[in-house]
Each structure stands twice: as C-alpha cells, then as structure tokens.
Amino acid sequence: MAQTSAGDRLERAGATADRSEWLDRSVRFGLVAYGFVYLLIAWVATQLALGNHSGRPSPQGALAELADDPVGHVVLWAVAVGLFVLVLWRVLEAIGGHGGAEGADLLARRALSLGKALLYGALGVSAVRVALGNGQSRRAPKTATAKVMDWPAGQWIVGLAALAIIGYGLVMVWSGCTDRFLRHLDSRGQAGEAGRAYTWFGRIGHVAKGVAFGIVGCLVGYAALTHEPRKSGGLDQGLEKVLHEPFGPGLLLAIAAGIGCYGLFCFAWARHRSRWSG
Numbered sequence: 057m058a059q060t061s062a063g064d065r066l067e068r069a070g071a072t073a074d075r076s077e078w079l080d081r082s083v084r085f086g087l088v089a090y091g092f093v094y095l096l097i098a099w100v101a102t103q104l105a106l107g108n109h110s111g112r113p114s115p116q117g118a119l120a121e122l123a124d125d126p127v128g129h130v131v132l133w134a135v136a137v138g139l140f141v142l143v144l145w146r147v148l149e150a151i152g153g154h155g156g157a158e159g160a161d162l163l164a165r166r167a168l169s170l171g172k173a174l175l176y177g178a179l180g181v182s183a184v185r186v187a188l189g190n191g192q193s194r195r196a197p198k199t200a201t202a203k204v205m206d207w208p209a210g211q212w213i214v215g216l217a218a219l220a221i222i223g224y225g226l227v228m229v230w231s232g233c234t235d236r237f238l239r240h241l242d243s244r245g246q247a248g249e250a251g252r253a254y255t256w257f258g259r260i261g262h263v264a265k266g267v268a269f270g271i272v273g274c275l276v277g278y279a280a281l282t283h284e285p286r287k288s289g290g291l292d293q294g295l296e297k298v299l300h301e302p303f304g305p306g307l308l309l310a311i312a313a314g315i316g317c318y319g320l321f322c323f324a325w326a327r328h329r330s331r332w333s334g
Contacts, residue, residue, distance in 0.1 A: 264314020
C-alpha cells in the first residue's frame with residue numbers, strides 16, 4: 057500500500073512538472089537545439105553526396121563541425137544543454153505524462169517517452185564529448201555493438217535492439233504518412249500558409265528520419281544475424297552505404313533534404329508546441 061501511494065505521488069509530481077511553465081520554455085529551447093543537430097546532419101550528408109568525404113553524416117560528425125570554431129564551441133555547449141533538457145522532459149513525461157491513455161496504451165506511450173529520453177541523452181553525451189575533444193575520431197576502437205556482443209546472450213540483445221530501432225523508424229514513417237505529428241503543434245501552428253509549410257516539413261522530415269533509422273536498424277540486425285559487429289554501424293555508415301547504391305548520390309541528397317525538413321519541423325514545434333500533446 058505504501059509503495060502504491062509513493063508511486064502515485066511520484067506520478068502526480070511528474071505530471072505537475074511536465075505541465076509547468078519553466079519546463080515548457082526549456083523544452084522549446086531544447087527542440088531548437090534538436091532541430092539544429094538535424095540541420096547539421098543534413099548539411100554533412102549533402103556534402104558527402106556531392107563528393108566531400110571529410111565529414112561524417114552522423115550526430116557526432118555533424119557536431120564536430122562546430123568544435124574548431126570559438127563561436128561554434130559555445131553553440132555546441134548550448135546544444136548539449138538543450139538536449140539534456142529534453143531528457144528531463146521525456147523522463148517526466150514517462151513518469152506522469154500521457155494522462156488520457158490507460159492500460160497497455162499508457163505503458164507503451166511511457167515506454168516510448170523513456171526511449172526518446174535515452175536517444176536525447178545519447179546525443180547530449182556526444183555533444184559534450186565533442187566539446188571536450190573526445191568525440192571526433194572517425195571510428196571508436198570497439199563499437200558499442202561489439203561490446204554488447206561479448207555479453208552473455210549479447211547476440212540476442214543486439215537483435216532486439218535492431219528490431220527496436222527498425223520499429224522506431226516505422227513509427228516515424230507512419231507518423232509522417234498519417235500527419236499524426238500535427239498533435240505536437242497548437243492550433244496556430246496548423247493554420248494558414250505557415251501551417252501548410254510546417255505540415256509538409258513534418259511529413260517529409262518524419263519519413264526521412266524513419267528511413268534513416270530503418271537503415272541503421274538493418275545494419276545492426278545484420279550484425280546480430282552474422283555475429284559480425286563490424287558490419288553494424290550508426291547513421292554515418294548507413295548513409296555511406298546508400299551512397300554506393302545505384303543512384304546513390306541522388307538518394308542521399310533526397311534523404312539529406314528530408315532530414316533537413318525534420319530539423320525545420322523541430323523549429324516549428326518549438327514555436328508552436330502543444331503542451332498537451334504528450
């Protein structure tokens with residue numbers, strides 16, 4: 057009984073914080089930072105498609121573009137702070153958000169919020185590592201996939217992670233195709249010419265983001281099936297593989313444009329955030 061009461065209090069506290077004015081303003085700042093990261097990824101991917109192979113079309117590689125410039129270094133720390141704010145938001149949402157849902161739907165939504173918190177956290181850690189000069193090497197000595205593969209049942213864990221990544225990509229594509237993402241915007245963000253532009257940014261951006269995550273999930277899944285962790289990879293390896301397919305540069309440019317659209321949608325989301333969307 058005491059545990060249930062404590063859980064209820066924690067849920068109520070999380071719900072109250074999730075609806076607070078200070079968190080709303082902080083989340084808007086975090087969404088701008090998140091959108092900025094995707095615009096950087098789009099820029100590096102575009103350069104790769106055009107033949108410039110000096111950068112990596114991944115969050116780490118895109119953030120590294122800022123590290124050598126004094127102003128860019130300040131922006132890099134601001135991006136890191138914004139991403140960690142998003143972690144806090146999603147954790148609070150996982151604890152006390154999604155009040156209109158019940159049962160399995162509520163559990164699924166809160167699990168998704170927690171997964172997004174982990175994603176934002178990974179990006180934030182990458183930003184801090186790059187800012188400190190520890191995240192700019194092209195390849196780590198041993199990838200995360202390789203480390204997990206050494207665990208007991210590691211191959212199964214990597215396989216489940218691959219399915220989760222692919223599933224997230226499919227959710228993004230579905231959201232883009234059904235306009236479900238519009239629930240993130242208030243009525244002003246959906247009205248008029250600007251609203252139509254935001255809608256198209258969201259449609260294209262969510263589909264492109266979903267495709268990119270799907271590619272990464274397939275690489276991780278292949279590594280799990282073959283027990284070859286070197287065959288796995290992040291976004292940079294996935295987009296580089298696209299480049300070597302038939303019509304690769306054109307496909308990569310299209311994905312880069314879509315990822316850029318997602319970044320622009322994040323800016324619209326920051327401006328017209330619906331605080332009750334979940």
